[in-house]
Amino acid sequence: MNKIKKLLGGLLLAASACGFCSTAQAGVIQIETNKSSYQNGELITATLRASAFSDVLTGFFLALQYQPAQVALQNFSFGNGFDDGFGSYRFSSADQAGGSLALEEYADWAAALATLAAQQNGSFIMATIQFKPLGTGQFSLNLDPAYLGLLTAGGDLQTPEWLGASFHVTDGATVPAPAPLVLMCGLLLLLARPRQTGQAS
Numbered sequence: 001m002n003k004i005k006k007l008l009g010g011l012l013l014a015a016s017a018c019g020f021c022s023t024a025q026a027g028v029i030q031i032e033t034n035k036s037s038y039q040n041g042e043l044i045t046a047t048l049r050a051s052a053f054s055d056v057l058t059g060f061f062l063a064l065q066y067q068p069a070q071v072a073l074q075n076f077s078f079g080n081g082f083d084d085g086f087g088s089y090r091f092s093s094a095d096q097a098g099g100s101l102a103l104e105e106y107a108d109w110a111a112a113l114a115t116l117a118a119q120q121n122g123s124f125i126m127a128t129i130q131f132k133p134l135g136t137g138q139f140s141l142n143l144d145p146a147y148l149g150l151l152t153a154g155g156d157l158q159t160p161e162w163l164g165a166s167f168h169v170t171d172g173a174t175v176p177a178p179a180p181l182v183l184m185c186g187l188l189l190l191l192a193r194p195r196q197t198g199q200a201s
Contacts, residue, residue, distance in 0.1 A: 028163065090103075138168050
């Protein structure tokens with residue numbers, strides 16, 4: 001009986017350890033923009049970069065969140081970190097009204113892991129997204145923690161850490177010069193005019 005209890009205890013411990021490994025955090029997904037400040041109407045380019053992972057990744061799923069009243073999604077494209085040369089499986093769902101872009105990509109089940117490792121090389125771009133600002137102000141891009149995961153070559157589903165991005169959009173219109181400065185310039189012009197001297201008759 002004691003042997004059976006020990007065996008069951010060992011199995012439960014192994015299962016718990018396996019479950020812990022499969023849900024442990026691994027890697028970082030960082031949202032990066034090509035600039036920190038934009039003019040209204042200028043195209044905003046953001047990239048999703050994966051780094052700090054210890055195993056070859058074979059897939060991911062995430063949902064990018066943005067402010068739909070402030071920026072409009074223009075287009076997006078996937079990277080090549082999960083394509084060993086024979087393609088990958090890609091899925092997307094855009095919700096402009098809700099301000100969300102869900103992306104998924106998975107390597108083929110027979111993908112060459114050595115090729116994927118070379119493609120990823122410790123850090124790689126998962127996707128590139130472009131937005132157009134609809135106004136001015138301070139905006140941000142974030143990930144939905146409830147829909148976020150990385151798949152590893154070992155078959156683990158892991159939850160990465162993530163870093164959002166913030167940027168500023170300003171009005172590109174020319175700002176008129178303050179009135180006192182205009183008056184001062186006019187006064188200087190008057191002083192610079194040559195004086196005319198008259199002669200008494």
